[in-house]
Amino acid sequence: MTPSARLQSAIELLDAIITAARGAGPAADTVIAAYFKTRRYAGSGDRRAIRELVYLAIRRAGERPENGRAAMLGLAENEPDLRDLFDGSPHGPAPIANGESPAPASAVPAWLAPRLAHVDTGALLERAPLDLRVNRLKADRGDVLDELPGAAPTRFAPSGLRLADSLPVEQHPLWRDGAVEVQDEGSQLIALACRAQPGETVVDLCAGAGGKTLALAADMGGEGRLIACDTDRGRLSRLPPRAERAGAANIETRLLDPNREAEALVDLLGVADCVLVDAPCSGTGTWRRNPEARWRLTPDRLGRLTSLQSRLLELAATLVRPGGRLIYAVCSLLDEEGADQVATFLAAHPGWRAARPFPAPGIDRGAGVLLSPSTDGTDGFFVASIESPC
Numbered sequence: 001m002t003p004s005a006r007l008q009s010a011i012e013l014l015d016a017i018i019t020a021a022r023g024a025g026p027a028a029d030t031v032i033a034a035y036f037k038t039r040r041y042a043g044s045g046d047r048r049a050i051r052e053l054v055y056l057a058i059r060r061a062g063e064r065p066e067n068g069r070a071a072m073l074g075l076a077e078n079e080p081d082l083r084d085l086f087d088g089s090p091h092g093p094a095p096i097a098n099g100e101s102p103a104p105a106s107a108v109p110a111w112l113a114p115r116l117a118h119v120d121t122g123a124l125l126e127r128a129p130l131d132l133r134v135n136r137l138k139a140d141r142g143d144v145l146d147e148l149p150g151a152a153p154t155r156f157a158p159s160g161l162r163l164a165d166s167l168p169v170e171q172h173p174l175w176r177d178g179a180v181e182v183q184d185e186g187s188q189l190i191a192l193a194c195r196a197q198p199g200e201t202v203v204d205l206c207a208g209a210g211g212k213t214l215a216l217a218a219d220m221g222g223e224g225r226l227i228a229c230d231t232d233r234g235r236l237s238r239l240p241p242r243a244e245r246a247g248a249a250n251i252e253t254r255l256l257d258p259n260r261e262a263e264a265l266v267d268l269l270g271v272a273d274c275v276l277v278d279a280p281c282s283g284t285g286t287w288r289r290n291p292e293a294r295w296r297l298t299p300d301r302l303g304r305l306t307s308l309q310s311r312l313l314e315l316a317a318t319l320v321r322p323g324g325r326l327i328y329a330v331c332s333l334l335d336e337e338g339a340d341q342v343a344t345f346l347a348a349h350p351g352w353r354a355a356r357p358f359p360a361p362g363i364d365r366g367a368g369v370l371l372s373p374s375t376d377g378t379d380g381f382f383v384a385s386i387e388s389p390c
């Protein structure tokens with residue numbers, strides 16, 4: 001493909017990504033994969049170059065652009081050579097007309113900027129590293145390090161590794177044997193904040209496909225009860241095969257009915273040593289992995305998420321035994337999803353006490369801790385550890 005044809009493809013892809021973001025459609029990666037499936041003429045070099053252009057344009061625009069062409073005209077402001085590729089050639093984009101407006105550059109949507117004033121938002125858009133968690137049920141970090149040249153131990157998570165280059169992890173024997181899982185160091189630290197012990201009863205209330213459940217299982221040495229819940233059947237169904245690969249035999253999954261979650265949890269009332277609420281959230285802390293998520297968040301959606309988060313926090317509290325632990329986490333840097341939620345909870349529940357979830361890293365924020373790409377090199381998270389009265 002000519003450079004102009006690549007640019008035109010990137011514009012078409014951006015159009016599809018913008019439409020998907022407007023209507024809660026598929027994520028950018030899914031849109032890109034579907035686009036190339038029907039365009040076999042694009043070779044691997046073309047695909048790489050087009051993808052690169054698409055993500056550069058996405059990262060540059062905090063607000064959802066009008067269309068793909070505006071997004072790309074915006075990128076051409078940073079990279080003037082791109083302007084020459086708007087050349088009207090057979091597969092290239094039409095020449096730039098007088099008065100055409102490029103999408104403005106910004107790190108975050110304007111309505112969110114004041115709420116993220118405490119964050120280095122530029123770092124939220126840098127490329128994310130690839131971290132692995134070594135599964136201690138099957139392997140030892142030192143041994144895995146020997147097999148992965150260029151990997152280094154993570155700074156704070158004791159079972160983590162950071163890879164120097166991206167690697168098709170799922171094709172690696174270490175992954176196939178269950179010795180490693182892909183997991184950001186921040187997520188590893190949240191599992192660590194649970195201080196799950198062998199023999200305990202631990203509930204992972206929003207387990208999804210079980211990323212943190214598997215880390216908890218390793219901390220429990222496979223002993224005790226680990227109940228992984230979620231309302232999303234598809235996500236939860238991905239956990240059992242992962243647990244099998246990881247050699248984690250003590251996980252039970254429980255599908256919850258949205259708005260009737262408590263009905264499936266009656267037997268756990270007041271008995272859990274620890275409940276993890278890894279709540280559904282805006283994902284502002286993971287924008288470096290999903291930069292187009294900035295185009296999807298609206299005040300309405302944020303409002304729905306914060307209501308759900310406070311409901312889940314209340315539900316989780318009913319499951320914790322006297323003296324037990326409630327760990328609340330969101331991959332968001334917004335106070336309304338993090339520190340404010342915990343402050344409201346503590347005000348309504350006298351006797352519950354917050355403690356720092358781990359000695360380092362993170363910056364204290366309200367009753368919890370914020371992890372962020374700029375200060376800790378992890379995805380952005382808020383995490384709080386709250387103990388119930390005895």
Ligand SMILES: C[S@@+](CC[C@H](N)C(=O)[O-])C[C@H]1O[C@@H](n2cnc3c(N)ncnc32)[C@H](O)[C@@H]1O
Nearest residue numbers: 205206207208210211212230231232278279280
């Ligand atoms: C941040 S994700 C969890 C990620 C997961 N813990 C991990 O480490 O991979 C939040 C999860 O909450 C689930 N969820 C949404 N509403 C829920 C509800 N009412 N009760 C329980 N889980 C819910 C979503 O389906 C989603 O899987």
